[in-house]
Amino acid sequence: MKKLFLCLSLACLSLGAQAQIELKSAEKTTKDIKPELYKFTDVDRLETTPVKDQHRSGTCWAFSGVGTIENDLLTQTGKVYDLSEMWVVRNMYMMKAEKYVRMHGEGNFSEGGVCANVQTAIQKFGLMPESAYPGIMYGEKKHTHAEISKTLTGYLEVIVSNPNRKLSSAWKEGFNAILDAYFGVRPEKFTFEGKEYTPMTFLTMTGLNIDDYITVTSFTHHDLYSDFIVEIPDNWNWNKAYNVTLDEMTEAIDTAFANKYAIGWDADVSESGFRYSKGIALMPVIVGDNGDKLPKEMTINADVRQKTFDNYMTTDDHLMVLVGTAKDQEGNPFYIVKNSWDSDNVYGGYVYASRPFIQCKTISIFVNKNALTQDLKTKLNLK
Numbered sequence: 001m002k003k004l005f006l007c008l009s010l011a012c013l014s015l016g017a018q019a020q021i022e023l024k025s026a027e028k029t030t031k032d033i034k035p036e037l038y039k040f041t042d043v044d045r046l047e048t049t050p051v052k053d054q055h056r057s058g059t060c061w062a063f064s065g066v067g068t069i070e071n072d073l074l075t076q077t078g079k080v081y082d083l084s085e086m087w088v089v090r091n092m093y094m095m096k097a098e099k100y101v102r103m104h105g106e107g108n109f110s111e112g113g114v115c116a117n118v119q120t121a122i123q124k125f126g127l128m129p130e131s132a133y134p135g136i137m138y139g140e141k142k143h144t145h146a147e148i149s150k151t152l153t154g155y156l157e158v159i160v161s162n163p164n165r166k167l168s169s170a171w172k173e174g175f176n177a178i179l180d181a182y183f184g185v186r187p188e189k190f191t192f193e194g195k196e197y198t199p200m201t202f203l204t205m206t207g208l209n210i211d212d213y214i215t216v217t218s219f220t221h222h223d224l225y226s227d228f229i230v231e232i233p234d235n236w237n238w239n240k241a242y243n244v245t246l247d248e249m250t251e252a253i254d255t256a257f258a259n260k261y262a263i264g265w266d267a268d269v270s271e272s273g274f275r276y277s278k279g280i281a282l283m284p285v286i287v288g289d290n291g292d293k294l295p296k297e298m299t300i301n302a303d304v305r306q307k308t309f310d311n312y313m314t315t316d317d318h319l320m321v322l323v324g325t326a327k328d329q330e331g332n333p334f335y336i337v338k339n340s341w342d343s344d345n346v347y348g349g350y351v352y353a354s355r356p357f358i359q360c361k362t363i364s365i366f367v368n369k370n371a372l373t374q375d376l377k378t379k380l381n382l383k
Contacts, residue, residue: 035278037294038328040352044257045324045336046075049082051349053342055142058111058149061234062088063340064264064319065118068366069208071262071323071338077207086135086143087128087199088121090183095120096236097156097175101167105160111149112234115215115264115319115366120237122210126199132190135183148182214382215241217364218249220306225379230364232316241364242380246302250359253322253335256371263322264366265337268314273357276339279346281353283360294330300359308360316363326352 049070054063062085073081092113100109136143155178159171180186189198197205215230222228227240244252256263273282284295298304308314324336334352343349369382377383 033273033275033280033282033284033295034292035275035280037292038280038352040326040328040334042336043325043327045326046071046257046260046262048262048321048323048338049074049080051338051343052085052340053142054085054340055144055342057143057145059085059089059113059143059145060319060340061113061115061266062086062092062118064266064321065115065366067321067338067340068115068262068264069118069122069210071321072368073206073208075260075262079206081206082130084128084130084133084135086183087125087133087186088118090133090135090179090186091121091125092117093152093179094172094176095124097152098172099236100156101160101171105157108233108236109153109156110234111145112236112316114230114232114235114237114239114266114364115213116235116239117237118264119210119213119366120239122203122208126201127203127206127208128187128190128199129192129202132187132192133184137184138182151178151182212368212370213366214369214380215239215364215366216244216249216252217241217362218244218246218302218305219309220302221310225381232363234316244376244379246300246305246359248376249362249365250355252367252372252376253358253365254325255373256322256367257324259371261368261371262338263371264319265322266316266319266363266365267358268316268361268363269318270315271357271361274351276341276351277345279351281337281351281357281361283354283356294328294332297332297354297356298360300356305360309363314361314363320351322358322365323350328352 049067052063052067054060066083066085066088070081070083073079096109100107155175159167189196192202217230222243224243224245227242229235229238230241253263273284282295283298283300285298320340321338322335323338326334326336328334333355335358337351337353339349339351341349369377
């Protein structure tokens with residue numbers, strides 16, 4: 001028994017050491033990656049709504065969450081909806097401001113967010129089609145938010161500085177006036193396909209049950225199958241995620257596609273292995289020029305994933321939508337990512353991300369609970 005324990009311990013140490021070597025290698029430049037070598041075959045690809053363009057705005061979280069819901073409505077009901085991301089952004093800005101002021105300016109106020117903010121916005125304010133609320137009232141053709149962000153932040157800085165030693169009763173009215181000026185006044189009613197709706201009756205009409213969506217992640221600094229607040233700056237509303245094993249998170253992604261559900265993907269795209277223009281995302285182990293051979297990729301386990309999160313190598317950079325699986329010419333598994341940076345890359349706005357990249361660089365996933373296996377739902381105490 002002692003010999004068996006020793007052998008197992010040495011094996012674990014060996015795997016850990018190998019992972020550390022690969023991690024150090026992956027930290028180096030990936031200039032030797034040759035995206036043109038890859039030939040992808042789609043395996044299980046969902047039908048999707050068109051790729052959108054967030055342009056010069058930090059609203060990827062809204063495009064990711066709304067895009068996930070659009071795709072789910074398409075595959076579950078057959079109806080194509082073009083939903084308004086700015087309806088979500090505009091409403092969440094007010095909630096974000098209220099929290100920031102309550103925190104005396106110590107919280108996070110920025111353009112960023114997470115997919116769960118989309119869920120909150122829909123629960124509280126309903127849904128709006130893009131045609132009824134495009135959210136661009138400032139003379140631009142595309143979303144351009146630098147001035148908006150600076151203006152809103154500057155306004156709140158004055159409020160939290162408390163020049164009158166007591167907050168006035170008008171600050172929310174003033175903040176809402178700025179939002180109305182840039183995004184547009186929120187309509188109480190609108191017409192869609194010849195019928196009149198409110199945001200709530202429009203939500204009911206779509207058949208979407210927004211309460212079915214959950215956030216799932218995998219980290220070792222919290223207990224398995226518990227829910228916890230993911231410690232990232234853009235999680236300003238302190239939304240919780242369910243913690244599962246790395247294998248279970250990977251399985252949840254695969255199961256979602258099999259059940260015709262998309263996934264909102266919160267990820268790190270600061271790695272040199274993420275090449276949007278080339279449509280590829282890799283976690284390669286660089287050992288020099290491989291010639292015409294595909295590079296070896298890292299072996300990802302829970303320890304490596306945790307280390308990259310703890311040491312800021314994996315950061316909350318960008319949110320997109322996962323819409324399927326694929327494989328390269330050697331049979332290696334990849335995931336199909338729908339981005340929101342327009343459709344001007346080699347795959348029309350999509351990216352092929354390797355399984356090691358997904359496993360290592362995922363912060364969390366936003367998914368309909370009905371996409372999960374019954375076993376995982378039982379472990380998470382989901383009905």
